[in-house]
Amino acid sequence: MDDPKVKGMISIRRTAFIWLAGLMAAICVGAATTSYFLVRNESSDLLDNQLRQIALYVGDAPEAPVADLDAGVPHDPEDDFVIQVWDSTGRLLRQSHPAVGIPRLQATGFTDVSTAHDNWRVYALVALNRTVQVSQEMSVRQELAANAAFQAALPIVVLIPLSLLTLSWIIDRIMARLNRLAVAVASRDVAADAPVPIDDVPAEVIPFVNSINLLLARLRASLERQRRFISDAAHELRTPLSALQIQIDNLRHDDRDGRFSHRLAELEAGIGRATSLVSKLLRLARYDARETAPAPQPIDLVRLVIDTVGRLTPLAESRTIDLGVTRQDQAVAIGSLADFEIILGNLVENAVMYTPANGTVDVAVVVAGQEARIEVRDTGPGIAEEEMPRVFERFFRARPQDSEGSGLGLAIAKAAADRQGARVALAMREDGPGLIACLVIRLVSVKA
Incomplete structure (x- = not known):
C-alpha cells in the first residue's frame, strides 16, 4: 500500500468509513435536534404552568382562594400544584384545591404522600409564623418521563429505516466498482492482450486484479x-x-x-x-490465432449449397449414398465465402462419412424471418445423448469409433461459424434414425 499509485486509488475501507461516519453524524444531529424541539415544547408547558401558579399565590394569603381568577387561561389541570398555607396556630389560610386532602407536615422537606385520589410529591416549608406546602401529582412526573423517553426514541425510530436505506445505497455504490470489474473480466475475449484495467478498482482489490493479469499473461503465453x-x-x-x-x-x-x-x-x-x-x-x-477474416461479401446460400453438394457428390457416389438438395429458399448473407464453404463442407462430409451404404443425405435452405437455416439431414446412426455435449471437442469421435475421420471437422466448423457470427447446432431426427446438422445464419436480405 506504499505505492503512490495505490494511495491515489479509491479504498473500500476509507470510503465505507467516511460514508458511515457521515451517516452516524447525521443520525446524531437529527435525533438531537428533534429531541430538543419536542422536549422544549413539553417542558415549556410545564414551566408556563409554574409561572402561572406563582403569580396566583404570591404575596399575603387572602381570605378566599384565587384559583378562579385565570379560568380563561388554557392549561392542563393535572399539571397544577396544590398549594396550602397554614398560620402558626394551624389555621388554614389558603388552599388552591380544597377537594384534595393532603395533611399538614411538621418538618421542612420533601415527602411522598398518598391520598384517596392519588399519590403526591410534597414539599413543606415550616416557619415560625406559617407553614407552606406545595404538592404535585406523581403521575405528572411519570407522564413527563414517559413523554421524554418517547420523544427521544421517536427520531431514532424514524431515522433507522432511513439509515438502512442510505446504508444500502452506500454498499451498492461501493460494490458497483467491483461489479464493473467483474463485468470487465467476464466480457474479455480469450485472445485479448491488454491486462484488466485498474483505473476504477478499489485499492484493496488491486493485488487480486494484478494476480488475475499475471495468470492471464501466463495463460496467453501457454x-x-x-x-x-x-x-x-x-x-x-x-x-x-x-x-x-x-x-x-x-x-x-x-x-x-x-x-x-x-x-x-x-x-x-x-x-x-x-x-x-x-x-x-x-x-x-x-x-x-484469431487471424483477420477475409473481406465480407454477399453470399448466395443456395449457390453455396449447390456447389458444396456438387463437390462432395463423387464421395457420396463412391459410398452409394443419395446426396441431394431438397429445399432452396433464396437468401443472401454477408460474410467470408471461404469460411462458409469450410463450415458447410465439413457438415455435409461428416454426414456422408457416417451414413451407411444406400443411405440418404438431404441438404435444405430454409428461411425463417431474418435467419436462414442450412439443414443437413442424414440417415446414419446419429449421436448418443450423453456424447452430444462433446461433439465440438477436438479429436472427439462419436460412435462408431472405427469410422473414418480425424475428429476435427465439427471443431473447425464451429470455430469458423463463431468467426462469422453464425451458429452450428446438432439434433437427432424425430422422423427416424439419423442426425440433423444446422448452420444458422443471420440474413442481410431475402430474395423475392
Whole structure:
C-alpha cells in the first residue's frame, strides 16, 4: 500500500468509513435536534404552568382562594400544584384545591404522600409564623418521563429505516466498482492482450486484479506456445508428406507391370488422410490465432449449397449414398465465402462419412424471418445423448469409433461459424434414425 499509485486509488475501507461516519453524524444531529424541539415544547408547558401558579399565590394569603381568577387561561389541570398555607396556630389560610386532602407536615422537606385520589410529591416549608406546602401529582412526573423517553426514541425510530436505506445505497455504490470489474473480466475475449484495467478498482482489490493479469499473461503465453507448436508441426509435416506423394507418383510411373499398384494405392490413401489432417490442424491454428477474416461479401446460400453438394457428390457416389438438395429458399448473407464453404463442407462430409451404404443425405435452405437455416439431414446412426455435449471437442469421435475421420471437422466448423457470427447446432431426427446438422445464419436480405 506504499505505492503512490495505490494511495491515489479509491479504498473500500476509507470510503465505507467516511460514508458511515457521515451517516452516524447525521443520525446524531437529527435525533438531537428533534429531541430538543419536542422536549422544549413539553417542558415549556410545564414551566408556563409554574409561572402561572406563582403569580396566583404570591404575596399575603387572602381570605378566599384565587384559583378562579385565570379560568380563561388554557392549561392542563393535572399539571397544577396544590398549594396550602397554614398560620402558626394551624389555621388554614389558603388552599388552591380544597377537594384534595393532603395533611399538614411538621418538618421542612420533601415527602411522598398518598391520598384517596392519588399519590403526591410534597414539599413543606415550616416557619415560625406559617407553614407552606406545595404538592404535585406523581403521575405528572411519570407522564413527563414517559413523554421524554418517547420523544427521544421517536427520531431514532424514524431515522433507522432511513439509515438502512442510505446504508444500502452506500454498499451498492461501493460494490458497483467491483461489479464493473467483474463485468470487465467476464466480457474479455480469450485472445485479448491488454491486462484488466485498474483505473476504477478499489485499492484493496488491486493485488487480486494484478494476480488475475499475471495468470492471464501466463495463460496467453501457454496458448500461444500451443498454437505455435500446432502450426509449426503442421508445416513441418507438410513437406515430408509432399515428398512422399512425389515418390509414390514416381514409383507408380516406374511400375510398368503393376506389381505394386495395390500397395501404392493404400499408401497414397494414407498419405492423403495425413495431408488432410495436417491441413485441418493448420486451419485450426489460424482460427485459434484469431487471424483477420477475409473481406465480407454477399453470399448466395443456395449457390453455396449447390456447389458444396456438387463437390462432395463423387464421395457420396463412391459410398452409394443419395446426396441431394431438397429445399432452396433464396437468401443472401454477408460474410467470408471461404469460411462458409469450410463450415458447410465439413457438415455435409461428416454426414456422408457416417451414413451407411444406400443411405440418404438431404441438404435444405430454409428461411425463417431474418435467419436462414442450412439443414443437413442424414440417415446414419446419429449421436448418443450423453456424447452430444462433446461433439465440438477436438479429436472427439462419436460412435462408431472405427469410422473414418480425424475428429476435427465439427471443431473447425464451429470455430469458423463463431468467426462469422453464425451458429452450428446438432439434433437427432424425430422422423427416424439419423442426425440433423444446422448452420444458422443471420440474413442481410431475402430474395423475392
